[in-house]
Amino acid sequence: MKIAVYGQYYKDNTDDIIEKLLRVFDSYNPEIVFESNFYNVLNEKGLLDKPFSVFTGHEELDEGYSMFISIGGDGTMLRAATLVRNKNIPIIGINAGRLGFLATIQEENIETLLPLIFENNYKISPRTLLTIDYEGKDPEMHDLDYALNEVTVSRKDTTSMITIETRLNGEYLNSYWADGLIISTPTGSTGYSLSCGGPVLMPDVNSLVITPIAPHNLNARPLVIPDDTEIELRVSSREEQHLISLDSRIVSVAVETVLRIKKGGFKINLVEFPQEKFLVTLRKKLLWGEDKRN
Ligand SMILES: NC(=O)c1ccc[n+]([C@@H]2O[C@H](COP(=O)([O-])OP(=O)(O)OC[C@H]3O[C@@H](n4cnc5c(N)ncnc54)[C@H](O)[C@@H]3O)[C@@H](O)[C@H]2O)c1
Ligand SMILES: Nc1ncnc2c1ncn2[C@@H]1O[C@H](COP(=O)(O)OP(=O)(O)OP(=O)(O)O)[C@@H](O)[C@H]1O
Structure with a gap:
């Protein structure tokens, strides 16, 4: 399984996210390819324990990738969509941002939800452009x-x-x-x-x-x-x-x-987990129907 990993920023909590990500990867041994700018930052900070391959732009992504992992908030998810374009690679977001409505994996759930990708236990939610x-x-x-x-x-x-x-x-x-x-x-x-x-x-x-x-x-x-x-x-x-x-x-x-x-003539495929479906996110992140009587 070939997986692209992308992020735009390095902040204090990036260390913990990357550590958890690498721990999950170690159990399943996928082929990991980091976006080059993000890779350089992570390397500078000494967060990677071994060398990884990199990609430098959308031209280098193809349908041989099974998954695109975006680490950041919704803005990073939107940028991820500009890299994936019409390649049909499913995008999953790890929320390092503030709201993260589109980035559905929270840091504390990385180790429970990310393995579902390798176990094929997820759905694709095709999104109109x-x-x-x-x-x-x-x-x-x-x-x-x-x-x-x-x-x-x-x-x-x-x-x-x-x-x-x-x-x-x-x-x-x-x-x-x-x-x-x-x-x-x-x-x-x-x-x-x-x-x-x-x-x-x-x-x-x-x-x-x-x-x-x-x-x-x-x-x-x-x-x-x-x-x-x-x-x-x-x-x-x-x-x-x-x-x-x-x-x-x-x-x-x-x-x-x-x-x-x-x-648009194609769709962007977002990954959806049974535990993190749209209505759950609507309640959790936009506080839909929040009422102290419920
Ligand atoms: N007044 C507003 O609400 C307003 C104004 C401008 C842009 N935006 C949104 O911001 C997006 C661009 O993001 P950015 O990071 O460059 O701007 P930004 O930094 O201003 O962030 C915009 C906020 O909108 C949230 N957001 C983005 N897409 C969302 C979605 N599909 N569902 C729920 N929340 C979402 C983000 O979590 C973030 O908190 C635009 O596509 C637009 O939807 C909102
Ligand atoms: N890789 C990352 N590691 C740590 N923090 C990050 C990372 N990416 C983003 N962040 C934090 O999240 C903030 C917002 O990120 P981003 O621009 O992706 O989302 P956004 O559009 O502002 O939406 P959201 O409300 O979901 O954060 C950044 O300014 C930063 O503080």
Whole structure:
């Protein structure tokens, strides 16, 4: 079994996580390949007891890998998805971060949950992606033009609202007067969209959510649409540019550019354990239904 290991940061608790990880690996003897920057940091800190192979970028990952382990928070999981791309390698997150909604293994559970990977006792939760296209697409976006959480358009260099003309499969929906608009996947429904009043979607629902960011009217509400809808947006503003974000990545684009957003052509496979299913995470991490009477 070949496993990629990735992390972005070194902090005090990294030592304990790596120690536990290596202990589990010792029992099952998989082939381990570390992401090179992370490997260098771990080596500098003397956390690795022997040399390991490394990979330096997404080009070096292929379907020969059985698992991609991300050590960090949700931001690191989102970065992991940009490395795995369309390679179908399942991603499992060890939460070294704060919330870790997507990174489901907590440090204290590493030694009970990680062995389940080797015992084939896990499920794959395929996650829908969004992709964006527009004339003159930024080269940065060309290479990596999909989002696991959401595509957002928002204002840039101004405090004034932008207007977002929105069409669904070519049919006019609305012009939002707002700070921005979020097009969210089911995975992203517990992220930015949630903060703007959007509903939580179960990960396997075939829908997307359109959620306005601070709309200046009482009748603009989050809208759930089928995930085979092509969404067309056109932003008008006092400024010449506005922002587009795909998860944590951001680019500027000229106002009046027609943006076409639709479901991506592949999915990202997240690992799900029987003990850490979506509803459990929703209760544990977002305190869903927290009520002292329960
Ligand atoms: N006001 C907001 O809630 C807000 C604003 C901007 C971005 N975001 C989210 O942050 C993501 C980018 O992450 P980052 O690390 O670069 O930014 P960040 O450092 O601002 O972290 C954002 C927070 O959102 C949480 N988060 C991210 N994806 C989530 C998901 N699918 N479900 C539940 N919680 C989730 C993270 O745990 C983190 O606490 C975006 O995709 C967006 O969903 C949220
Ligand atoms: N490999 C790691 N080892 C130790 N701590 C880490 C590691 N990766 C991340 N962290 C801690 O978690 C923080 C957040 O990590 P990350 O950017 O991956 O997640 P996030 O998007 O902020 O979401 P979350 O709320 O889940 O932490 C980092 O600033 C750091 O303190």
